[in-house]
Amino acid sequence: MAEEKIDRIAREIYENVGGPGNVDKLIHCMTRVRMTIIDKDKVDMEDLKKIDGVLGVVDDDTLQVVVGPGTVNKVAQVMVDQVGVKLGEPFPDDAGKNDHLTDKEMVEAKAARVKAEQKAKQKQTPIKRVLKSISNIFIPLIPAFVGAGLIGGIAAVLSNMLVAGDIGKSWSDFIMIMKVIQNGVFSYLAIYVGINSANEFGATPGLGGVIGAVTLLSGVTPEAPLHNIFNGSALSAGQGGIIGVIFAVWILSLVEKKMHQWVPDSIDIIITPTVSLFIVGIFTIFLVMPVAGVISTSLVGAIEWVLNVGGAFSGFVLGALFLPMVMFGLHQILTPIHIEMINKTGMTPLLPILAMAGGGQVGAAIALWIRCHRNHKLTNMIKGALPVGILGIGEPLIYGVTLPLGKPFITACIGGGIGGAVIGGLGNIGAIAIGPSGVALIPLINNGKWLGYVAGLLAAYLGGFIATFFFGIPKDAIDPEAVAVAGDTTVSEADTDTSETQTVAQTVAQTTARTSDTVTAPVEGQQIPVNEVSDPIMAQETMGKSIAVKPNDDSPIYAPVNGKVMFVADTSHAIGYTSDAGEEVLVHIGIDTVNLKGQYFDLTAKPGDVVTRGQIVGKVDWTAVAKAGYDTVTLAIITNSQEFTIDKNSDETTVEKATVVMNTTPAS
Structure with missing residues (x-):
């Protein structure tokens, strides 16, 4: 039943935001599904708020749908799984609800998830980074290879038919035109590779194209050749091939970046390209072309030998x-x-x-x-x-x-x-x-x-x-x-992970004796009225009875209860506790600070840690958070408020780590 509820909430959210096709990206924090909406006119705010399980909606830079801790990660995961992406990744242009996916779209969505999982398991070694760069250089050229290759293939067939007399000589010009188009790619491939390599390595694309063109030895004639400095033989156009071009442009990127650092801005546009081209051009002609030529020739020869001998x-x-x-x-x-x-x-x-x-x-x-x-x-x-x-x-x-x-x-x-x-x-x-x-x-x-x-x-x-x-x-x-029968009696690892923050807290709460208790300030600073908090959902205490404190610049984060840490947000902007008296307390550090992705936060608390009131559980660079444009107001929220009678101390007072901000008594 719990899974049906999660699926229903995910489906109804999509239905009221214009479908997955109207979502660009989706992430979640400890309580909210956060969506980047493409066309806000397609969002039905009123019906979105009426969804059973939705506690509130905030329309800000992102559309924030509050569904509560423990539930939010499940709902968000279902929503991204339906379109085959990971949290935070761009939605595909043709994203749609699972119920309306075609067989092709369904398998592509699953393929995307499995591929992402496989990539996530792989370590990013230097070799893999090099291979990724090579891929980035050539992927933009593949349509050109395909188009020019097919045109060249048709030209070859027509040429054979012309020689065999199957077609007349009037086809000669047309065949020549097709070969010219084909050669437009392959004859000047070094230039295209040079430009793409420069883009990949952070050099100026035009300069990368010039270095590629250098390997074509334009203007060099057989009567007046340039010589290989290693054996004295004449260099030939294209010697070293595209492998040499990639390496030479990588060297260009290093030289150009250094030149930008050394040359004054006023003359950088004149000196840097001139010196970079001159140095790297000479290096390419006399070092890269001879060495890469041997490598590429040997590589091609070795592959041909393996295929000829090995068959x-x-x-x-x-x-x-x-x-x-x-x-x-x-x-x-x-x-x-x-x-x-x-x-x-x-x-x-x-x-x-x-x-x-x-x-x-x-x-x-x-x-x-x-x-x-x-x-x-x-x-x-x-x-x-x-x-x-x-x-x-x-x-x-x-x-x-x-x-x-x-x-x-x-x-x-x-x-x-x-x-x-x-x-x-x-x-x-x-x-x-x-x-x-x-x-x-x-x-x-x-x-x-x-x-x-x-x-x-x-x-x-x-x-x-x-x-x-x-x-x-x-x-x-x-x-x-x-498998389905087994699945009904087996809790998967994924289910355990995603429900930890909810089921563990519920179990502890159910088995803990309810007693009167106090909640102390999570930070030192100035307590402010909750209704003045800039986030409307928190200001309305939608998640439960709350207090808010504007922290001092040097205040650490304190545990507000005696109990256990139940969860810590991946982005470190929230901590959840279950107290010995049964309160479930969420400490939310700053407003919208989930977007900082953990930057400026240094939390030492971990799930399962036993803590006491006033214990330091982490530090935050409050000044940096504020400079980044985020409100530093920190809230303590009792998310199971319905189980207690709660008295809040007066607002607008200076609080320290031992200041009691809420008194709780179990509800009768």
């Missing part, structure tokens, strides 16, 4: 390992390798092999669909993910279907290996551009080798299907009702 075995290993690489973010290093191979050989034989991993996913999903046909939730997700999976977009299948189930992910990898073995065994199958995968890659396969690629794709489908059908079906996926 089917190499194809199997590469096809089987690609999905784990994707899961750990290591696949990003392959992008510059693909492009370097296309620059040097006109194709990348790696991409068709690695694309087989997606084929294994498709085969595994079909096997799951057949074997788990009674699991309607799973099959609906597969229906939504399969079409895009066949077209080469694998994330919904990986993160929405196979990876969460475990075994099917492994058997899908086996299917990818089988497809890779077929491609590797046939040999000489490459792609002339990067971007698509799956069926969508067929038009980009070189030299009419698309039938071999299709054979590999079918082998991956079949391999993933057979391996999953016989060895990769989890029992709980076949019989979801058994």
